[in-house]
Amino acid sequence: MTSAIDGIQLTARNVDLPTLGGILERQQARKFDAVVPASRVSAIHGNLHVSGARTTLSLDGVTTSDQIFRPSDICDGGISEKLGIPRQYLRKMREQAVDLYDANVNGWLLRAEDKKYLLRGFTSDDDGEIGIGRALLSDGYRIIDNLDGLTALLRGLRDSGMKVTVSCDLSERRMIVRVHSEEIRSLAPALLSNYRSPFTGKTGADNPVVFAGFVFTNGETGGGAHTFTPQIKIQVCNNGMTLTRDALRAVHLGARMDEGIIRWGEDTKKANLDLVSKQARDAVRTFLDVKFVEKKIIEIEEKAGRKVSKPKETIEFVTSTLRFTEAEREAIFEHFIIGGDLTAGGVMHAVTSVAQTLPDPDAAYDMESVGIRAMELAATA
Template identity: 25%
Template structure:
């Protein structure tokens, strides 16, 4: 399992972000991308109130997606002709009747627009999630936060219950846990999924088809009168409280003993499914199926050979071991989920990958 920062460091960063973030909402006609292609502003049509932001790559990707500008063309304009990009973006915004939410963050050297989202986007922030679930495990010596991180796009909490422990095969022990993740910038729902921690090599496996997801969709948000700044009303506060209680219930259900046993049984089945084709071809076809790039495939091949377990389970473990070498914590966690998908791949799909 890839290690992030210490829990205390992550909580400190979440507190810093809570103080630095600010959300705005307004009509598309009030949005302008400046000719430099990297500065964004909103101007209130009545008061003339203005907010100016720097921009992130994700914010630009969301602008392109919202306005239907193909990503390749958008990137080319942004790199070579930013004034043409601004002209395109502003023309399309001017034709829109919708309102949008802008999520921003003060990074110390100025305010940056980090996400362009629907006005129906439900703000469920990382600190809220952490504050709801971490007390469930506080003071329990068998519960341990094995890894956590807050990246530019997501927060992750990976918690293991050391009392949940079984062998997949003799000597290969796994413990059960849970991963809680969230994106404040529109890149995914609040997600609570079972997690396995393999003691022999500290691999993490995200069970991504047995979890729960809650989307960031709600009622259309409103701004303070004659302003772009969003407000929270009593109804939204009550909804958020009920939502957090539900997240706590889902979190505890994810580490329930019966579910853990069922997950381990599925892994045991994968130990009996052998690789019969040429190993390099199996990894290449797996890479094409699950979007693994060449360096990732090379690492998986290396760990598969080192492990000596030429089975579906062995391939899954090679993927989760290779995830620890990936620089991006986001990508490493995605690979932990791919490891589970490979271990539980439908037999027909396995036959196709294993056919050469």
């Protein structure tokens, strides 16, 4: 699954490394990053105009003009946060009264004239056309681009010498790279003995194998961090049990940046590459380890075996607590019944299997990430 706007592919689901790399390279060529004072930004017809940010070379010399961006929902979220405009009100104005959107944004930009922001965008393929406003961030936000993050991750994996399998997602919020090694495996018979894959019908009793792995995520539009989170992959169904409490997280904070369009030097890129590469090697050493997997399986099994005596009520409690949609609740209940494991562990399996079916990368990531939390809630229901 992919999604594109103005010729820029923004999302991808379940793609391989070469495909993701190609998307990121094409995005890189269209990126616009600038630290701008509030006084140089204005809203006109719902678009952000950055005065003097566009340069044109002609026989008459160099002229400057506005660079124009249509804000994404994420960018509008940044505008809401930075200017103190309630998010729902900003969304309503964009949808129903764009003149009020302009008036409110411009009014609060005027009162913030002494502040600077980092504006991230994609320029249009067509000269002079409107681009995409990706995010409005603090001028102290340290950027680690997805392409650099992916390059560094692969370097760290290569340096580790570990043979791994990789699958990738991309959204406007984050890049998600799932890594697992079939060389690092263990058995989880107690966790899988009653489970049947809703995809293939194969049973965990016949194949209780699990693999060690982790999930690497990186955010370019304000997620605030890149993370390495351990994940145990179940062979029989490809479900991923994500161990969020053991994540390695690095917040994207740095020194305040000077005003102007940002041109990243090779020393900055090298520093980012070195940082992520070292963290990738640490993740491999820590998470791709049989003892680590065996320890975590024991911890999971302590709660996974709790019987679910009232499936409908339990699924309702779990899904409402985790704020899933009605459609997601119905899908989880269906997978729970098909899976045949009427335990708290079966609830976890249902959540993580449904996550695989979701077309939206963020929704799939968010659901997969709370699989163990769903099990814990089911164990107490």
